[in-house]
Amino acid sequence: MNAIAHALPTTATHGALSIRGLSKSYALKGKPMQVLKDIELNIQPGEFVSIVGASGCGKSTLLRLIVGLDQAYQGQILLDQQPVHGPGLERGIVFQDHRLFPWMTLQQNIALALKNHTMPATHKDRLVAEHIALVGLSGYEQAYPHQLSGGMAQRAAIARALVNKPKVLLLDEPLGALDALTRVRLQQELQRIWVQERCTVIMVTHDIEEALYLGDRVIVMDAHPGRIREDLRIDLPHPRERDSTVLQAYKQRLLGELVGH
Amino acid sequence: MNLKSLRGLVLPLLLLGAWEYASRQDAAGAYAFVPLAQVGAAWVEVLGSGELLVNLWASLLRTCTGLALGIVGGIGLGALMALSAPANRLIAPLFHALRQVPMLGWIPLIALCFGNGESAKLLIVSLAALYPMVLNTFESLRQVEGQHREAARVLMLSRAQQLRLILLPAALPGIAAGVLQALAFAWVTSVGSELFLSSGAGLGSLMMNAEAGARMEIIVVCVLCIGLCGYLMSWLCTLLSRRLLRWRPTR
Ligand SMILES: Nc1ncnc2c1ncn2[C@@H]1O[C@H](COP(=O)(O)OP(=O)(O)OP(=O)(O)O)[C@@H](O)[C@H]1O
Ligand SMILES: [Mg+2]
Numbered sequence: 001m002n003a004i005a006h007a008l009p010t011t012a013t014h015g016a017l018s019i020r021g022l023s024k025s026y027a028l029k030g031k032p033m034q035v036l037k038d039i040e041l042n043i044q045p046g047e048f049v050s051i052v053g054a055s056g057c058g059k060s061t062l063l064r065l066i067v068g069l070d071q072a073y074q075g076q077i078l079l080d081q082q083p084v085h086g087p088g089l090e091r092g093i094v095f096q097d098h099r100l101f102p103w104m105t106l107q108q109n110i111a112l113a114l115k116n117h118t119m120p121a122t123h124k125d126r127l128v129a130e131h132i133a134l135v136g137l138s139g140y141e142q143a144y145p146h147q148l149s150g151g152m153a154q155r156a157a158i159a160r161a162l163v164n165k166p167k168v169l170l171l172d173e174p175l176g177a178l179d180a181l182t183r184v185r186l187q188q189e190l191q192r193i194w195v196q197e198r199c200t201v202i203m204v205t206h207d208i209e210e211a212l213y214l215g216d217r218v219i220v221m222d223a224h225p226g227r228i229r230e231d232l233r234i235d236l237p238h239p240r241e242r243d244s245t246v247l248q249a250y251k252q253r254l255l256g257e258l259v260g261h
Numbered sequence: 262m263n264l265k266s267l268r269g270l271v272l273p274l275l276l277l278g279a280w281e282y283a284s285r286q287d288a289a290g291a292y293a294f295v296p297l298a299q300v301g302a303a304w305v306e307v308l309g310s311g312e313l314l315v316n317l318w319a320s321l322l323r324t325c326t327g328l329a330l331g332i333v334g335g336i337g338l339g340a341l342m343a344l345s346a347p348a349n350r351l352i353a354p355l356f357h358a359l360r361q362v363p364m365l366g367w368i369p370l371i372a373l374c375f376g377n378g379e380s381a382k383l384l385i386v387s388l389a390a391l392y393p394m395v396l397n398t399f400e401s402l403r404q405v406e407g408q409h410r411e412a413a414r415v416l417m418l419s420r421a422q423q424l425r426l427i428l429l430p431a432a433l434p435g436i437a438a439g440v441l442q443a444l445a446f447a448w449v450t451s452v453g454s455e456l457f458l459s460s461g462a463g464l465g466s467l468m469m470n471a472e473a474g475a476r477m478e479i480i481v482v483c484v485l486c487i488g489l490c491g492y493l494m495s496w497l498c499t500l501l502s503r504r505l506l507r508w509r510p511t512r
């Protein structure tokens with residue numbers, strides 16, 4: 001009995017991510033410093049994977065490598081069996097800071113992601129409007145980023161990443177900067193959106209509860225060098241109950257592991 | 262609110278009062294500080310004869326043309342230097358050396374090469390506008406945050422799209438500040454070049470002629486005109502840049 005099958009009908013056939021023997025070093029004062037070591041990760045199409053780990057263990061670096069912003073690494077990153085080279089529209093990313101362009105309205109920001117698609121303008125307009133509605137920002141199309149709240153800007157960034165219908169969505173602490181209430185609301189929204197869009201999601205977070213609530217899997221990383229310590233499967237169907245006893249038990253266990261040692 | 266907006270007028274009015282007072286002291290005072298009534302009469306005279314408008318128009322036209330050339334050239338050159346390291350290495354030393362020569366220092370050389378006609382003056386004005394535009398464009402393009410560049414790369418924008426949609430808008434506040442500086446330089450050098458290269462129409466020429474004819478009151482009219490026009494132009498520029506930069510949070 002696979003719980004994922006409930007939430008994800010068989011339509012998610014693209015977006016299998018396979019990471020093999022991935023290592024990454026940065027040069028620090030002339031000396032190489034290993035940030036990621038031998039990462040092995042296989043992610044099924046449509047899976048929601050949460051990554052938690054101490055600050056500086058290389059979570060953001062991992063996402064940067066997957067999205068293709070940094071190509072100096074050892075090992076392999078395969079998307080649907082094809083190696084990735086540089087950025088591509090089949091991979092979307094939401095950074096921790098929303099990174100909307102301040103000189104563009106919400107609508108222009110989201111439409112920018114469709115800039116190089118060859119589809120009729122009316123089709124683009126419809127997609128943009130749909131995705132603004134998806135993240136609950138209808139009515140704010142003409143607002144500039146500085147006129148949006150932090151949570152609204154973050155939702156807009158999610159819409160910008162989703163409008164291309166990426167096979168893989170990478171989220172780098174997307175809700176990290178938000179207050180607790182907004183965060184809980186956006187977690188629910190994220191879950192709803194994911195159930196609706198059915199793309200593969202990798203979300204980095206500092207919040208264990210958030211990782212457990214949303215993830216089909218929770219990857220725990222160790223630091224120095226960054227590596228995978230544990231790969232936890234959460235076999236609970238979506239949408240989930242926040243206070244489910246299963247999640248609580250997992251939470252205690254993870255907290256013990258992350259803080260205890 | 263109304264009173265506040267009038268505060269800027271206090272100092273000019275006081276100055277006018279002092280001026281009028283000085284003009285009433287003795288004959289020497291009345292020669293240097295022409296009575297305001299006489300200035301007013303001169304204003305009416307040069308307006309009526311069309312002299313003022315013809316010369317004002319000539320100066321304004323040259324300022325605007327030179328400014329436009331300087332802005333376009335300056336943004337182009339500044340962008341080239343900011344975006345291409347080889348181009349920067351090639352151009353920067355020469356540019357910064359030439360920049361040290363004051364605008365007035367160029368006038369003899371330019372007069373020798375181009376005569377004292379309109380093209381020489383236009384060249385001076387364009388050069389004066391070019392410098393701040395290059396500097397501001399270069400600096401503000403250099404300072405575009407890496408985060409914006411990364412977001413643009415993730416969205417798969419081409420190099421040209423990145424320049425047009427991301428880099429230039431991000432640099433626009435700095436470029437707009439450059440335009441304000443360029444405007445001031447252009448206006449000053451436009452009138453200044455007429456004082457040195459006396460030929461053709463312009464407020465500077467009108468002043469030179471008035472000096473030759475000992476018409477102090479006309480000189481005063483010209484000075485007022487220059488100040489007023491400069492003020493109006495930079496006010497218009499500020500309005501325009503506010504409109505273009507309306508996406509910025511108000512601080
Ligand atoms: N451009 C860089 N040059 C050199 N070292 C870097 C660079 N970027 C990151 N690092 C180093 O790589 C390590 C991992 O950084 P990374 O940003 O991936 O951590 P993280 O797990 O995302 O941390 P956090 O949870 O605080 O965001 C850190 O020790 C950092 O100092
Ligand atoms: Mg990080």
